[in-house]
Amino acid sequence: MKTITVLGSTGSIGTNTLAVLRLHRERFTVFALAAHRNADKLFEQCVEFAPAYAVLGDAVAAQTLQQRLRAAGCATEVLSGAQALEQVAAAPQVDLVMAAIVGAAGLAASLAAARAGKRLLLANKESLVVAGDLLLQALQQGGGELIPIDSEHSAILQSLPADRSRWQADVRNIVLTASGGPFRQRPAQTLHAVTPQEACAHPNWSMGAKISVDSATMMNKALEVIEAHYLFGMRPEQIEVLIHPQSIVHSMVAYRDGSVLAQLGQPDMRTPIAYGLAYPQRIASGAPWLDLARVGRLDFEQPDAQRFPGLALAFDALRMPAGACAVLNAANEVAVDAFLQRRIRFTDIHRINADSLASAQCSACGSLEALVELDRQTRQQARQRVAQLSV
Ligand code: NAD
Ligand code: MG
Secondary structure (H helix, E strand, C coil), X not given: CEEEEEECCCCHHHHHHHHHHHCCCCCEEEEXXXXXXXXXXXXXXXXXXXXXXXXXXXXXXXXXXXXXXXXXXXXXXXXXXXXXXXXXXXXXXXCEEEECCCCHHHHHHHHHHHHCXXXXXXXXXXXXXXXXXXXXXXXXXXXXXXXXXXXXXXXXXXXXXXXXXXXXXXXXXXXXXXXXXXXXXXCHHHHHHXXXXXXXXXXXXXXXXXXXXXXXXXXXXXXXXXXXXXXXXXCHHHEEEEECCCCCEEXXXXXXXXXXXXXXXCCCCHHHHHHHHHCCCCCCCCCCCCCHHHHCCCCCECCCCCCCCHHXXXXXXXXXXXXXXXXXXXXXXXXXXXXXXXXXXXXXXXXXXXXXXXXXXXXCCCCHHHHHHXXXXXXXXXXXXXHHHCC
């Protein structure tokens, strides 16, 4: 029996995680569930999974949830605030932590889980983008392990040799696949006019709003390039991105002898979640089977650098001092949020990201404090740019 904390339990990855856990009650118990604001959904989840703890962002909302749970006969204790996230991620009873908070807000809890030696199931790619070196250090110190939940990185882990010491010697490069999102074929000169609703209508995946917009700009793939660099120790020139509109081949590893190994499956996050939960074993995920005859064809094409200028920023950031990736992430979070609030145009997201990276001051960013300060400054400047660009 393994004990798990699910951070971001009310989101897209969080609810998919609970869907897989529901199939394996004899294998996993839930220690804690954490959400930001959605108290109603968290209430339902607590009644179903009876965790020892639940966490909400706000203290007043947490108190109300506590009363509702008591009235429903549920013994879950409700905590609140960012510190509580770290507490339930690092608690000694916990074996696995699903990090499925969105954005840099998930970093502190990911670090806490890593330091405490947990198996960290990392959906929150922003943690690695902002503080890749620190997170890897924390894992090494804590003796824990990091299993990516992002479908591309799960595919790469599944296609790499089990013996990690062979990774550098055997592998030529890795290939991250990308669907191209909802605007792969939309005339580029009309992109300035797209609405948040259009940007969030992903053709293959159903996801939270932030990652959906990131998929439409391909900033999601940019963040994934950085994520792959830290997870697999690949140099920027060893990381290739290929558009694959069907989202069936989830990513590939090209070996020195000319072999290419890939992982295929339906575009369903329950598969990489189940892989992370049971690693190195395989358990049922509830995802539908892949029927290749029905899919019929698999297409691949180079990403269009004009249409998706954000992708190149990842490679630029990886060649700059480490804080540059944190700058890119912070600017992007502010820009996406402003776009979702209809304050800026879709194409302004890239403008803000590129400007932020160009003016990044990130030479001495070895410590968490320095990164947090860099993140704060970048957000402040990006908000000023939003105000200038506001429509
Ligand atoms: P989502 O918006 O659906 O859910 C986000 C969750 O985080 C919610 O439970 C919310 O309550 C919680 N949260 C938000 N801000 C918080 C804060 N400040 N403190 C505590 N909790 C907070 O997002 P999602 O699509 O599930 O994505 C979660 C993470 O997984 C992101 O990093 C995303 O990039 C990554 N990811 C998602 C998918 C997917 O299919 N959805 C695929 C790959 C990677
Ligand atoms: Mg992905």
